Amino acid sequence: MTTPTIGVLALQGDVREHLTALATADALARPVRRPQELAGLDGLVIPGGESTTMSKLAVTFGMLEPLRAFVRSGKPVYGTCAGMIMVADKLLDGREDQETLGGIDMIVRRNAFGRQNESFEAAVEIAGIPGGPVEGVFIRAPWVESVGAAVEVLATYDGHTVAVRQGNVLATSFHPELTGDHRVHAYFVDLVRRARR
Numbered sequence: 001m002t003t004p005t006i007g008v009l010a011l012q013g014d015v016r017e018h019l020t021a022l023a024t025a026d027a028l029a030r031p032v033r034r035p036q037e038l039a040g041l042d043g044l045v046i047p048g049g050e051s052t053t054m055s056k057l058a059v060t061f062g063m064l065e066p067l068r069a070f071v072r073s074g075k076p077v078y079g080t081c082a083g084m085i086m087v088a089d090k091l092l093d094g095r096e097d098q099e100t101l102g103g104i105d106m107i108v109r110r111n112a113f114g115r116q117n118e119s120f121e122a123a124v125e126i127a128g129i130p131g132g133p134v135e136g137v138f139i140r141a142p143w144v145e146s147v148g149a150a151v152e153v154l155a156t157y158d159g160h161t162v163a164v165r166q167g168n169v170l171a172t173s174f175h176p177e178l179t180g181d182h183r184v185h186a187y188f189v190d191l192v193r194r195a196r197r
């Protein structure tokens with residue numbers, strides 16, 4: 001089976017780290033800034049950064065509806081931190097004009113774990129990812145307040161849901177791309193490979 005091509009939304013945020021992690025997980029990875037660059041992708045990663053900015057830039061560059069259509073297409077999508085916010089159906093503590101793409105039937109609370117100086121790292125055991133806990137890097141991170149029946153909770157930290165999956169849409173509150181441990185990216189690339197069959 002040919003190598004999957006996975007885009008990383010490159011409007012804002014930690015794009016380079018995801019490109020590296022995906023390449024390490026044997027995918028062809030490329031940045032995506034315009035609607036036409038979504039064509040031919042087998043999957044898409046929405047990185048961490050600032051979701052309010054990402055949302056504004058998606059509107060400015062006419063990406064909002066094409067991204068929503070990509071999520072609806074059923075092709076795998078993975079959002080980390082701000083990316084988790086972007087794939088949430090509902091958002092708490094977002095800005096007035098903030099848009100999300102939807103994709104996971106969940107309510108996400110923005111900045112739930114606190115401000116920049118309350119960022120932290122913690123070991124997180126993720127269902128479906130063997131080999132022990134991953135190092136969760138939480139930077140002004142959101143958490144999931146509640147999920148619908150179709151959503152699988154993959155990990156919790158301190159009683160809060162921090163990793164979920166609904167069909168082919170995956171989201172984590174934390175940043176595996178910043179740790180050098182690419183097991184979560186390998187899990188996502190496998191999801192992409194299976195979705196192509």
Ligand SMILES: NC(=O)CC[C@H](N)C(=O)O
Pocket residue numbers: 047048049050051052080081082083085110111139140141142
């Ligand atoms: N590390 C991150 O992606 C931070 C997310 C940011 N606090 C937001 O609300 O979008």
